[in-house]
Amino acid sequence: MPTRKEGPVMSSPTQKIAFIGLGIMGSPMAVHLANAGYAVTGFDLSPRGVQPLVEAGGQAASSAAEAVADADVVCVMVPDSPDVKAVLTSDGGVFASAKPGALIIDFSSIRPDITAELARQAVDLGFRYLDAPVSGGEAGAKNAALSIMVGGSGEDFETAKPIFDVVGKTIVHVGPNGSGQTVKAANQLIVAANIQALAEAVVFLEAYGVDTKAALEVLGGGLAGSKVLDQKKENMLSRSFEPGFRIELHHKDMGIVTSAAREAGVAVPLGSLVAQLVGSARAVGDGGLDHSALLRGVERLSGLTASASDPGES
Template sequence: MASIAFIGLGIMGSPMAVHLQNAGHDVAGYNRSPEKTAPLVEAGGRAASSVADAVSGADVVAIMVPDSPDVEAVLTGDDGVLANAKPGALVVDFSSIRPDVSVALAQQAKDAGLRIVDAPVSGGEPGAINAALSIMVGGTPEDFEAAKPFLDVVGKTVVHVGPNGSGQTVKAANQLIVAANIQALAEAVVFLEAYGVDTDAAIEVLGGGLAGSAVLNQKARKMLDRDFGPGFRIELHHKDLGIVTAAAREAGVVAPLGGLVAQLMASARANGDGGLDHSGLFRGVERLSGRDGS
């Protein structure tokens, strides 16, 4: 059993930290909003007072924060991981950030005597709660093998996809596919409702054919019920699509659908929906269609 520091106990990080604690590890969690440590403490973990407090003596440091600057601050700040973790500690960055930033931070971590993998996840809040996340891992084969026992606690599909930064590249591709699927589903539901069909029956039969998908299974009911409580917020998916479009341009790759869904996600955010679940793209389709059913 290992001593684990878990930095970032939000919608995703909190259940992941609890799973690690329940698996028998000794987890110290830190979050900028201290009340979010409560589930971990209830499971037997410890609430740390700072990043430095959490990582002191830890064998593994897990990070799940929103964006590239947040990961940079956690790793490189005076109170951060590089200055306070013990030599040889394994850093597992579950955050979704820019691949180039991930590569640069990995080099800094290695220079500081730490091991590091980027391990962004897919599956949203249900995947985190059910320990069924898909985890795409970038790093050396040796560091991946060291991290895998911990990743297996919180994930169902854990795959090494290449060197440092590769996990973030695959996650960007994931976010493009998910956004396009959510947008298509939203348009389909608005279309079905406009014709007055039995939407429950329609979703059932669509789910059994080639149109079936994890997005349809998880997001159709949210759209039908107009229940957009966040499992993964629009503002975060907006950030991820910015990563996609910037990285595609840098690689000379044309991603026309990616550009379109990035703009639709930006529109949703600009219209005040940033705090909603990304299935809230449905509201944008309704706005464009002149249908006020939200």
């Protein structure tokens, strides 16, 4: 078995960071790091994704291999488990190209079992590895207010904490590798159930001609209040579903929830139902819309015409 390479990575603005995946979430996170003084080199399959980082003083790389070649810390933020595996294990990927002792931080939301296996491979190759999925959506990324649930060693967590502090607000070490992804799956279960309940409440209120905006204001001040209500009510009131977090990604996450629950032998009856509703929204073409567009599904089930935000516009 390969031995662990020497050289812990100490995080400070003098350290070089590679950031792979500069989409809705990754781009503002990388920009925050550049603005904090880190030397950030970014790579994204879309050349447009790198532009905000370059404007913030970062560098653009033409490949993942180029981005990570001289990096002390490698951050990854891509959509799904196969994407993370490709970034890390392919020819020219992180494992083949990063320097000894580099700390890999995977901000993506993927399967816990895949994360645990990738972490084992990373450690065997002499890297350090944290799974650090985030919650807060596009607004949280832009405002550096993300919740970050981190799996990995306590030592590596402390090393990465200054980086997490730049992009997040609530940062918690939740256990060994894979734990961060497990907590994120629970997060996505709660969020999806809340969005579905809010969507049903909005359609219910409107059916009775209630001043829905006023109703949501008073509901938000009581036990029914939640961050989901605060952040998603305007989307539903205005029927504006420009993606902050796409339904197709929440569909992926609900698949992780139901699969992991089955493997653990636990029941998630509400989660399974919501997973079907999210899957239905994706199947009818709403996958590119924000997950608040679950409202459109409630309208369809109620015999109403699904309103606004033609998914073809996204």
